[in-house]
Amino acid sequence: MKYAKILGPLLGLIVCICVAGVPDSRAEQISLNYRLKWLFNTSVAGDIFAMEKGFFAAAGLDVTIKEGSPEKDAIKELELGYADFGVASADQVIRALDKGADVVVLAQIFQTNPMQWIYRDDQLQITRLSDLQGCRMGITYGGNDETIMKTLLAKAGLTLRDVQVTGVRFDFTPFLKNRVTLWPVYRNSQGVILAGQLAREGESVRFFNPADFGVDFVANSVVTSGKMAADHPDRVRQFLSALLDAWEAAMDPANQKQVLAAVKRYDKGTQGEVQKAQLDATRDLVKPRPDTAVGRIRPKAWAQTEAIMLAQGMIKQPVHVTSRLRDLASFQ
Amino acid sequence: MLFRRIYQFMIVYAVFLAILLVVKKGLSLSDYVIPGLSLILETAVQMSAGFFTDVMDTLSVAILGQGISIFLAFFVGILGRKSSWAGSMIRVTAYNIQAYPIVALAPIIFILLGDGFLSRLLIAAMICYFPLLLSVLGVMAAPVEDIEHFYIATGRMRWQLEVKIRAFENLSKLTTVIAGSATLAMAGTIVAEFIAANAGIGYSIRIALYQSDLAAILTALFMIGIVISVYQGILETLGEMVKAKWGSENKGVLL
C-alpha cells in the first residue's frame, strides 16, 4: 500500500512523459504548395486522388493543392515562393526559360496533348493536312491551339489565310450552330461534353489530333524551380513519387469508382456519367498503353515544341528545354 | 486640364513601374515574373503601334457606348424622376439589372449578339450607364423649388422645362459624372474584349495574358492610360467650356 501510494503518481508521470515524447507524425510532415493549371475536374484526377487517398501524407508531405486559372501562373508562383510545385503547359515552361526563369520539368502528365479539334464526321474527313484548306475553324488567338494549328497548316504549306478562322470564346455556340466545322476543345473535358450533347441529337463526332499528323506539342507537366531540385532533391523525389503513384492508381480502371468519388467531392457541378466518360478519355491521354509509365517525359516532343515556338517567333533564342527535364530517376 | 491629366498619369505610371522594378530587383525575379526595363522598352517599341490602333478601336467603341449610356441614363432618369408608380418601377428595374455582375450577363450577350462590335458596345454601355443613371436620377428627381415654383404656380411648367431647369442647375455635377464615366466606358469595353471579343486592346491583353507577357500588358496599360487621359481631359475641357458658356456659377456680380 505504501508503494502503491508512490507508484500511482510515478506511473502517471512516466505515462505523461512517454506520451509527450511520442513524435507527432503531423509535425514532421513537410508542408508544400502545389498549384494546378486549371480548376478541379477529371483532368486532374491523379492530383485529387493523391490528396484524397493519402499518397502525400504517406510520403511525409502535407501538400496543399490549389486550383489554377489563366491568371495564376504556377511558374511565377514558384519564383515568388507561393508554390513549391506546379502544373504548367510546355509553352509556359519554354517562354519562362526564354525570360530567364529557373524552372525544371519533373513529369509530363499528358502523353498526348488533350488540345484537339472536334468536328462532325459527316461534314469533314481529315486524312491529310491539306484537307484543312478552306475549313471554317475556331482558334483561340494567343492560345496553344493557334500555335499548333499554324504548325499544322505550315506542314501542309498553308497559313491561317487559307482557312476561315473564328475567334474562340468560352461557349460552343459557333460550333453547335454549325457556323464552324472545326472547334478546339480539351479532348477529355469539353470534348466529352460536346460529343455527348451532339450524340443526343443523333450526330457523331471525331477529334482531329495534331499528334496523328506529326505535331507533338507537349501539354501540362509537373514543374518545380531549379533551386528546389538542387537544394531539396529528397523532397522533390518524395513529392514526385507520391504524385506519380497516385496518378498510376487513379488511371487504373480497377480504381475507377474510388477515383470518381474523389473527383466528385471537388467537382460537384459535373454529372457522374460525364465524369466517367471524362476519366476514360483522360486515361487514354495519360496512359495510352498499359505499359506506359505515368509522367514519362518525352524529350523529342519537348524539343519539337521548342522548335515550333522558335519558328513562330514566340521565343527569341533556343532555350534548350531538354536540359531542363528531370524525371523521377534523376532524384533517386 | 488636358496636359495636367497626361502628366498626372505619367507620374502614376512611372511610380507603379518603379515599384515593380524595385520588387524585381529586391526579390531577384526573372523577366518572366516581372520584365526588366530593357525588355519593357523593347516590347513597347515592337508593340506600341499595334496597341495604339487597338486602344483607338476600343476607345471608339467606348465613346459610342458612353453616348448610348448617357442617352439611356437621361431617358430612364427623366422617365423615372417622378415618384409615381411608373417612375418607381423604372428605378427598381434599372437598379436590379445593374445588380447582376456584367461577367454573369456577358455569356448571354455573346450568345445573342456574337462576339463582335455589338457585344462590346452593349457591355461598355451597361458598365458605364449605372453611375450615370444614379446621378441623373438624383438630379432629375430633386426639384429646384426656388426656380420651379414660379412656373408651377403660373401653370407654365412642362416636363421639358423641368428637365432643363434640373439639368442646368446641376450642370457641374453632370459634366463631372459624364467625364468620369469615360473611364468606366473604356473599362467596360476592355472587359468585354477581354471576355470574348476579337478586337481591341482588351483582346490584346488577353492574348498577352495567355502568353504570360507582362511587358506587353504593361505597354497596353500605358497606351490605355494615355489615351483615356487625353479623352477624359478633352471631356473635362468641354465640360468647362459648357459651364463657362451656360453655367450659372462663377459669373460674378454686376457692380
Added chain:
Amino acid sequence: MRLECSGLNFAYPESETMVIQDLWFAMDGPGFHAVFGPSGVGKTSFAKLLANYRDRPELPIQTSGIGTILYSYNLERLPGWSSTGRHLDRICPADRQDLKKELIDIFQLGPVLGARFSQLSMGQQNRMNLIRYLLQDFDLLILDESLANVDEKLRQAILLAVKELFSHKMFLYISHNLMEVARFCKDILVLTEPSREKPSKIVSGQDDTRISVLEKPSLDRIMLEVMSAF
C-alpha cells in the same frame, strides 16, 4: 374681394406642435394687406396654405371674388441659361409689354436686363422676381419678404407704384419691417405663437398711397397696437 379664415389649425405631418392654431380673420377689398409677426410664428406656412387652399378642401379658408392666388418669396431664382431680360420677355403676356417696361423702370432694373440672374445683387434679384409675378394673371398675390434687401427708398417707391398700378388686386405683404407694414398696408394680420394662447388679430394700417404723407402719431399708434398684439 374677401379673404376669410375661420378657425384654421395647422401642424406639419408627424409633428405634434401646432404652427397655426385657431386662426380667425377676414380681409376685405383689394389693396395691400399684411401678415406680421415674429420669426417662426407661421407666416410662411400660412401663406403656403393660402396659396394652395383649393387643393385642400378641409381647410377653413374662404374667398370671394378671388380667383388666382400666387405666392412669391424672396429666395426664388430665375433660370440661369439666359439673361433676365429674355426671361421677362418669355413670361410676359403679349398684351402686357407696356406694363413690363413701366415696371422695369419703376423697379430700376433696365441696366441689368442683359445680365444673368446670378450676376444680380440680392435686392435686384428680388425685384426681378417680383416683376415677373406682377406680369401674371392674379387676384391675390402673396409677397413673402419679396422686397428684402431692397433699399428703403426704392422699396417704398415700388410699394406705392404697385398699389397704384394694381389697385384692383389684393396683396398680402409679409415683412418684418413694422413701420413699412403699418404705413402702407390696409389690414395687418398679426400672428401670435400658438403656445402663447393669445388670438391673432387684425390691426388697421395707415394704407398710405403717397410718399409725402407721414402721420407720425397715427403711425405710432398702429405700431404700438401691432406690438401689443403679440
